Amino acid sequence: MIAELGHYALVLALSVAIVQATVPLYGAWRGDPGWIGLARPSAIVQCLLVVIAFAALMHAYITSDFSVLNVATNSHSAKPLLYKISGVWGNHEGSLLLWLLILVLFGAAVAVFGGNLPAPFRARVLSVQAMIGVGFLCFVLFTSNPFERLLPAPIDGRGLNPLLQDPGLAFHPPFLYLGYVGFSMAFSFAVAALIEGRVDAAWARWVRPWTLAAWCFLTTGIALGSWWAYYELGWGGWWFWDPVENASFMPWLAGTALLHSSIVVEKRDSLKNWTVLLAILTFSLSLLGTFLVRSGVLTSVHAFATDPARGIFILAFLIAVIAGSLTLYAFRAPAMKGGGLFAPISREGGLVLNNLLLSTACATVLLGTLYPLFLDAVTGEKITVGPPYFNATFGPLMVPVFLAMAVGPMLHWKRGDVLGAVQRLKFAVAASVIALFATLVFAFDGPWLAIPGIALGVWMIAAALEEAAYRIRLFRVPVADSLRRLWRSPRAAWGTTFAHAGAGMVIIGIVASSAWQVEKLQIMQPGESVSVGSYEFKFEGAAPIPGPNYEAVRGIFQVSRDGKDIAVMQPESRKYQDPPMDTTEAAIRTGWGGDLYAVIGDPTGDGSWSTRFYNKPMIHWIWIGCLTMVFGGLVSLSDRRHRVGAPVRGKAGAKTATKMSAGAKPPTPVVTK
Amino acid sequence: MSIEANDPNSEETPRRIWLRMVPLAVALLIGGFLFVGLNLRPKEIPSVLIGKDVPTFDLPALPGRPKGLKSADLKGQVSLVNVFASWCVSCRAEHPLFMKLKAQNIVPVHGLNYKDEGPAAIGWLQRYGDPYDRVGADLNGRVGIDWGVYGVPETFLISAEGRIVCKHIGPVMERDLQEKLLPAITALQKGGTAKC
Numbered sequence: 068m069i070a071e072l073g074h075y076a077l078v079l080a081l082s083v084a085i086v087q088a089t090v091p092l093y094g095a096w097r098g099d100p101g102w103i104g105l106a107r108p109s110a111i112v113q114c115l116l117v118v119i120a121f122a123a124l125m126h127a128y129i130t131s132d133f134s135v136l137n138v139a140t141n142s143h144s145a146k147p148l149l150y151k152i153s154g155v156w157g158n159h160e161g162s163l164l165l166w167l168l169i170l171v172l173f174g175a176a177v178a179v180f181g182g183n184l185p186a187p188f189r190a191r192v193l194s195v196q197a198m199i200g201v202g203f204l205c206f207v208l209f210t211s212n213p214f215e216r217l218l219p220a221p222i223d224g225r226g227l228n229p230l231l232q233d234p235g236l237a238f239h240p241p242f243l244y245l246g247y248v249g250f251s252m253a254f255s256f257a258v259a260a261l262i263e264g265r266v267d268a269a270w271a272r273w274v275r276p277w278t279l280a281a282w283c284f285l286t287t288g289i290a291l292g293s294w295w296a297y298y299e300l301g302w303g304g305w306w307f308w309d310p311v312e313n314a315s316f317m318p319w320l321a322g323t324a325l326l327h328s329s330i331v332v333e334k335r336d337s338l339k340n341w342t343v344l345l346a347i348l349t350f351s352l353s354l355l356g357t358f359l360v361r362s363g364v365l366t367s368v369h370a371f372a373t374d375p376a377r378g379i380f381i382l383a384f385l386i387a388v389i390a391g392s393l394t395l396y397a398f399r400a401p402a403m404k405g406g407g408l409f410a411p412i413s414r415e416g417g418l419v420l421n422n423l424l425l426s427t428a429c430a431t432v433l434l435g436t437l438y439p440l441f442l443d444a445v446t447g448e449k450i451t452v453g454p455p456y457f458n459a460t461f462g463p464l465m466v467p468v469f470l471a472m473a474v475g476p477m478l479h480w481k482r483g484d485v486l487g488a489v490q491r492l493k494f495a496v497a498a499s500v501i502a503l504f505a506t507l508v509f510a511f512d513g514p515w516l517a518i519p520g521i522a523l524g525v526w527m528i529a530a531a532l533e534e535a536a537y538r539i540r541l542f543r544v545p546v547a548d549s550l551r552r553l554w555r556s557p558r559a560a561w562g563t564t565f566a567h568a569g570a571g572m573v574i575i576g577i578v579a580s581s582a583w584q585v586e587k588l589q590i591m592q593p594g595e596s597v598s599v600g601s602y603e604f605k606f607e608g609a610a611p612i613p614g615p616n617y618e619a620v621r622g623i624f625q626v627s628r629d630g631k632d633i634a635v636m637q638p639e640s641r642k643y644q645d646p647p648m649d650t651t652e653a654a655i656r657t658g659w660g661g662d663l664y665a666v667i668g669d670p671t672g673d674g675s676w677s678t679r680f681y682n683k684p685m686i687h688w689i690w691i692g693c694l695t696m697v698f699g700g701l702v703s704l705s706d707r708r709h710r711v712g713a714p715v716r717g718k719a720g721a722k723t724a725t726k727m728s729a730g731a732k733p734p735t736p737v738v739t740k
Numbered sequence: 741m742s743i744e745a746n747d748p749n750s751e752e753t754p755r756r757i758w759l760r761m762v763p764l765a766v767a768l769l770i771g772g773f774l775f776v777g778l779n780l781r782p783k784e785i786p787s788v789l790i791g792k793d794v795p796t797f798d799l800p801a802l803p804g805r806p807k808g809l810k811s812a813d814l815k816g817q818v819s820l821v822n823v824f825a826s827w828c829v830s831c832r833a834e835h836p837l838f839m840k841l842k843a844q845n846i847v848p849v850h851g852l853n854y855k856d857e858g859p860a861a862i863g864w865l866q867r868y869g870d871p872y873d874r875v876g877a878d879l880n881g882r883v884g885i886d887w888g889v890y891g892v893p894e895t896f897l898i899s900a901e902g903r904i905v906c907k908h909i910g911p912v913m914e915r916d917l918q919e920k921l922l923p924a925i926t927a928l929q930k931g932g933t934a935k936c
Contacts, residue, residue: 344763351767358774378778386771393764400760437770444776 070135073123074214080116080171081204083109087197091190092262098187106190107178113200114175121155121168124213128155134220137161137213142224145616146232153237159361159377160213162240166357167203169241169248173277174200177252184273191259192252199251202384210377229617229643229650235295242288243315247353249281250322254350254392257343261395264402266343271333274346276709278329282322283700289315290693298653303586303664303681305689308457313436314356320429321349324422331415335407335480338415340400341422347396351389352429358385359436413483417475421468428464432457469523469574472567473530476560477537491537495529502526510583517582524578527571535564562703569695576688580661585682592675600682602663603627604636609667609676617643619652622667622676626656638667661685789904794821794896795886799876803858805865809850809876815902818928820849820895820921822872822912823884825856826864828892834911838871841917847925851875854884854892897921899928906935 087109094102124137128151133139141158142151150157156165174196181189207213256274260266292312297305306312325345331338358381409415435452442448473495477488489496502525506518536542538560539552585600593608607623619639626634636654643650656663661684668677789795794814801808814821822838824831838849851872853861858877865872878884887896888907897906906924908916924934 348763355770379775382771382774382778385774386768389767389771390764393767397757397760397764401756437773440777441773444773 069123069126070132070214070216073120073127074212076116076119076123077204077208077214080113080120081201081208083113083116084197084200084204087113088194088201092194095187095190095194100186103186103190106193110171110174110178110193110197113197114171117164117168117171121164124161124164125152125155127214128152131224132220133222133224134216134218135213136215136217139217139221139224143616144223147615149234149237150232156240156244160207160211162244163203163207163211163361164213165241166244166248167200167207169244170196170200170203170251173248173252181273188259188263191262192255195255195258196251199255199388202388206377206380206384210380229641229648232643233295233299235291235299239288239291239295242284242291244288246281246283246285246288246315246322247318247356249277249284250318250325250346250350250353252277252281253325253346257346258392258395260343260403261392261399264399266332266339266403268333268336271329271342272708275326275329275333276704278322278326278346278349279700279704282319282326283697283704285315285319285322286693286697286700289319290690290697294690297686298655299650303584303653303679303683305686308435308452308454310436311360313432314359317429317432317436318349318352318356320425320432321345321352324425324429325349327418327421327425331418335409335415337407337409338419338422339403343400343403344396345422345426347389347392351385351392352433354385354388358382407481409480410482412478412485414475414478414480416483417471417478420471421475424464424468424471428461428468431460431464435460466523469527469570472570473527473534476534476563476567477530492530492533495526495533498529499523499526514582517578520578520582521575524571524575527574528568531564531568531571535561557708558706559703559708562699562701562706565699565702566696567699569692569697569699572688572692572695574692576685576690576692580683580686580689583684587680589678590671590675591678597678597680599663599680601628602682604665604678604680606676606678609670612639614641617641620667620670622665622678624654624665626663634663636663636665638665640667640669657687662687789888790907792904794898794902794904795883797876797883797886799852799878799883802853802861802865802875802877804862805870805875807874809852809874811902813850813874814898815900817900818847818925819873819898820847820925821852821887821898822849823852823854823887823889823892823894823896825854825892826860827856830911831893832868834893834895834913835868835871837912837914837917839869842871846922847929848873852884852887852889853877854889855879855881895921897924897928897934 087106090102091106091109094100094105124135126132127135127138128142129148131138131142131144131151133142137158137160138154141161142154146154154161156162174193177184177189177192177196181192184192253274256270256277260270289312292315293305296307297303325342328338328342328345332342358378361377361381407415435456438452439450442450473492474485474488477491478485499522503518503522506513506521510517538556539549541549544552587597587599589597591597591606593606596603596605598604603626605625605627607625609620609622612619612621619641621637621639624636624638625632626636634656636656638654639652641650641652642648651666651668654665661682664679664681664683666679668679670676794811796811798810799808809821820841822834841847841849849871851874853875855878857879861875861877865875876883881889887894893911895908895912896904897908899905905928906920908921912921927934
């Protein structure tokens, strides 16, 4: 009964979404306040209905209602509660429902908190948002109904893929989707602006927090996913350039570019055309990511259920959204007149360079991801594009990004001076030169590329810190004065500091862990020892351990360094029953210097076991760096200007202005910079 | 020198309109490829075993079921070898088709019971029906490796000379049977050659 209520709520949500997608849009064109006014209540009702549907599915999972096909296929009564809940989105139908839930939650957020938006503009945004909702509701209802019944109900479910039964992965999809769907807001704002024919600083100030929030979520989601791959897959790798990973990375690259170009729109009233295009492309890439994962067009280690009918539907939707918005863009873009002029060497110029490089990098990843498909379609030849391609193309493109991102924040708007900026970064220059030589001495035989790599990371961190010190005039004015400046300088600037320093930490983590990793694979008898770098692993033995819904074998390793025992590591190898599958649970010991990583594999039959050990120096810097970047995003999000509200829009053309006044709220106070 | 992000004074020239159509054109091109891609089977990796003799093997029968499977059994007549397991969910999807093949007596189907437990496999065959002529129990999957099995179910078409003619990965559906396997089987049984 509850499942049917959920299904019915979805059908109702579809009808509400159809109304919301059309009536307010037409109302905004006609200037009819009543029709415009429909946008807010319908967005809220649509949200409530989808929440009911999601709660119904959640209920079916928690109570293990196996008469619902989706629950029977993906859940099991012996599963811990956390994984019963995460099982809701651990499958195709449920994950789409989660997508939809986040979409309508964001729509409702605009309806509730968007009081400072002019009513016709808000109506247009909500209509565009509802169009996306209509597409996904149809997709769920017509091809992927999560509430389908299975009669007679089986005694027990088939279980969730054991690889997915993991806290890291339980929260990976929701974060990823919060990111993907968050970009739908930037998209809706962009399309609404194209319809209205106007982009200005106020527009950028509304789009920025949404983009920033989406970016934070997506960064967290990607970091969680790579962390999961690192400790769960048992190979010590954390990024594989797998199509599904790329699918989440492309919107991230485009979103990062969007984040930076919207600054130029906000501060300098320039790059409007390009920013609108980026907003469209970022969300298009999010949709493409969903398509790639859901359709099975590409082979991937992430094998989800694939179904051509679903593929056709989502592709049709994808093309409708992207072609529709890009057609609108092609005809309406000239209406976005740019304002501010700037010299090539300037803050704007730096941000343009950032955008060019990031979008090229994004295109490179797109090409590599889709190339097997192109080739198969044209010649029938099967190939895979692997890490060598991406390392060779993506890496070199990002080096100038990293070099420049230290200098960019030091440049002035309109007209800057690179030499002067570098001079102001003298400590950062010194720090990276020291790092270069220190690495050279420390790792004389090491891979040569690692040496400039570490120096690059140090350069980014030091420059971010020095820029902050410069901003608060540290040691040039009395310390108390500097502290006051520290507190009063805009949070957005602090966000930049943290995000850029975080990126530097990620680089150091990547370079150090890949250049100086030590790896040992061998067959061991209990009592034997193996040395991994400066560490000694002694195999004490292996014993079976029962788990809640699996059987495990746990290996015990005594780890010592210079004859001193420092830790006991206990990796497990688990055998799940429903569905039958083996997983490895690596034992990871994180220290200041890096990770020790131990994996126990299969017994060979004569009392010995296959084992793998890694010593990965500084690898945790990758995730700490990601967290620092997210923290920077959050700090920037808390900036006063986002809370105080957007400035009033400039005087619009007479026709729009009169129409707007009908439903517009009293103007909010202008925020002075 | 100054860059203008957007020249406010320029007249709209045709060239600029075309320029703005570029993103749309690229998107549509990619969309077209994705459409073609939906009908491709990226997982269908051509097997290096096609056209070669079946690997040499000798597998015991399942407990309580006569007739094991060995390479010599595959010579003399056209046959199908279906890799299955009781734990494999998609095997249940293709199972009725093999039952039908048996009822119509078109071609003998042999089973390669992959990484399974004897009693579980017997129970599975009793529950859903036993379409197989011979069944070899490949408990540890060693023979499966020789056959290049990397997922269950897989189905091989073997010629009367004991050569692998064709390999189907994933469950055999009605359409695969009608359009791919049956025409090849008929051609082989008439003494011709087949490819799929």
